[in-house]
Amino acid sequence: MEIILKEDIIGLGFKNEIVNVKPGYGRNYLIPTGKGIIATAQAKKILAENLKQQARKLEAIKAEAQKKADALKDVTVEIAVKVSANGVAYGSVGAAHVANALAEKGIEVDRKIVTMKDVKKVGDFVALVHYHKDVIVEVPVKVVAENAEELAAEAKARKQEAAAKKAADEAETLEEMGVAEEPKAE
Numbered sequence: 001m002e003i004i005l006k007e008d009i010i011g012l013g014f015k016n017e018i019v020n021v022k023p024g025y026g027r028n029y030l031i032p033t034g035k036g037i038i039a040t041a042q043a044k045k046i047l048a049e050n051l052k053q054q055a056r057k058l059e060a061i062k063a064e065a066q067k068k069a070d071a072l073k074d075v076t077v078e079i080a081v082k083v084s085a086n087g088v089a090y091g092s093v094g095a096a097h098v099a100n101a102l103a104e105k106g107i108e109v110d111r112k113i114v115t116m117k118d119v120k121k122v123g124d125f126v127a128l129v130h131y132h133k134d135v136i137v138e139v140p141v142k143v144v145a146e147n148a149e150e151l152a153a154e155a156k157a158r159k160q161e162a163a164a165k166k167a168a169d170e171a172e173t174l175e176e177m178g179v180a181e182e183p184k185a186e
Contacts, residue, residue: 001020001021001022001023002018002020002038002039003020003021003026003031003036003038003039004017004018004036004037004039004044004047005017005035006034006035007035008113008130008133009035010113010115011115014133016047016050016051017133018039019036026038061132062132062134065131065132065135066131066135068131068135069131069135069137071107072102072109072137075107076139076141076142077098077101077102077105077127077139077140077141078101078141078142078144079093079141079143079144080145080146081093081122081143081145082145082146083122083145083147087121087122087145088121089119089121089143091120092118092119092120093118093120093141093143094117094118095111095115096111096114098116098127099111102139113129113130113131114127114128114129114130115127116128116141119141119143121143122144122145123142123143124140124141124143125140126138126140127141
C-alpha cells in the first residue's frame with residue numbers, strides 16, 4: 001500500500017515522501033492518526049504541485065537543519081552510569097539520555113530525532129541525530145563508569161586479598177610438609 005507521509009516518521013520516511021507499507025499499518029495507524037494519506041494518482045499530482053511551490057521553503061528548512069547540525073559538529077557526549085564490577089551497566093543508555101546530555105550542553109534536541117541502540121556497557125558509541133532527511137549528524141557518545149574509583153579500589157582490595165590468601169596457603173602447605181623456612185643469611 002502506497003502512503004504519502006504528512007510528517008517525519010523515523011524508520012519509515014520523511015514528510016511528503018511516498019512509502020510502501022503493509023495495508024494494516026496504513027489503514028489502522030497512519031491514516032487515522034493523520035500521519036499519512038493514500039497515494040492515489042490525484043494525491044500524487046497535488047503532492048508534486050505542492051513540492052514545486054514549496055521548493056524555496058524546503059531549501060530554507062534544509063539550511064536551518066544544516067545550521068543546527070554544524071552546532072553539533074565537534075560535540076562529544078559523556079554519560080556516567082552506575083556499573084557493576086565486570087563493566088556491565090545497571091540499566092541502559094539510549095536516545096533519551098543523549099538528548100538530555102545535549103540539553104545540558106545547551107543544545108536542544110528532541111529525543112525523537114535521536115537514534116541509538118540501547119547500550120548496556122562502558123565504551124565509545126555513536127548516536128545519530130536526524131535533523132532533515134539529507135542532514136544526519138553522528139554524535140560520539142562515551143559511556144563511563146560513575147563509580148570508577150570505587151570499582152578500582154574494590155578490584156585492588158580483591159587482588160591484595162587473593163595474594164595474601166595465596167601466600168598463607170603456600171606457608172600452610174610448607175608447614176604441613178615439614179619444611180621450615182631457613183633464615184636468610186645476610
